[in-house]
Amino acid sequence: DTGVSQDPRHKITKRGQNVTFRCDPISEHNRLYWYRQTLGQGPEFLTYFQNEAQLEKSRLLSDRFSAERPKGSFSTLEIQRTEQGDSAMYLCASSHGQGNTEAFFGQGTRLTVV
C-alpha cells in the first residue's frame, strides 16, 4: 500500500494529557500537510512542510501544537495539554512537484478528549 498512512486511527485521551500522531506520506512526495476536521465542516489547514522545512502555520495552530518532519519523510503532530476543543479528525496529506497538484489524504486520526 503506497498511500498516506496515519497512526493511530483513533485516540481517546484525558484532558491535560499530551498526544502525538504520526503521518507517513507517499514516498516520493516532498510536500506534507496537516488539516483538522470537525463535524459538519470541511478540513481546515494547520501546517505545511516542503521536505523538512515547515513553511506555513495556520493561526489555528496554537502554541500547544507542534509539528515536525525531521528527515523530510514522516511527520509528527503533537498536542500538549489537550483540551476538549481539540477533539477532531486530524488529517495528513501529501503532494509532489511544483505548481498545482492534487493532495492525497490519509485516513485520519480521530482524537477524542474526555
Place this chain on the structure above:
Amino acid sequence: DQQVKQNSPSLSVQEGRISILNCDYTNSMFDYFLWYKKYPAEGPTFLISISSIKDKNEDGRFTVFLNKSAKHLSLHIVPSQPGDSAVYFCAAAGYMEYGNKLVFGAGTILRVKS
C-alpha cells in the same frame, strides 16, 4: 471569513440521473480547484481538478465546470450511482499565495437513491 462556500448541505438524486454539486469562492487569487469525496471515518479521496486556465475538465462520469467571472464551479456526476453517496468537498488553492494548501468548503452530502 468563508472563502469557499458550498451552500447546499445535502442533495438527493435518483440513480441514473445527473447530480450537480455547486461551489462558490471569493478569493480571486485561487487558481486551482479540486473536488474530493469522503466516506464516514475515512480521509477525503481526490476526484477531479481544474486549473483556472480551463473552464471544463472531464474524467469518466465526473465533469467539473469553472466560471471564473462568477467565481463558481460545479461538479456533474452522470449517471449517478448508489456508490456515489458520500460527502463531497470543494477545495481551492492558489500556488503563489498559499504554497498549494487547500481551502475547503463545508461539504455537500449526496444521497443517490436506487
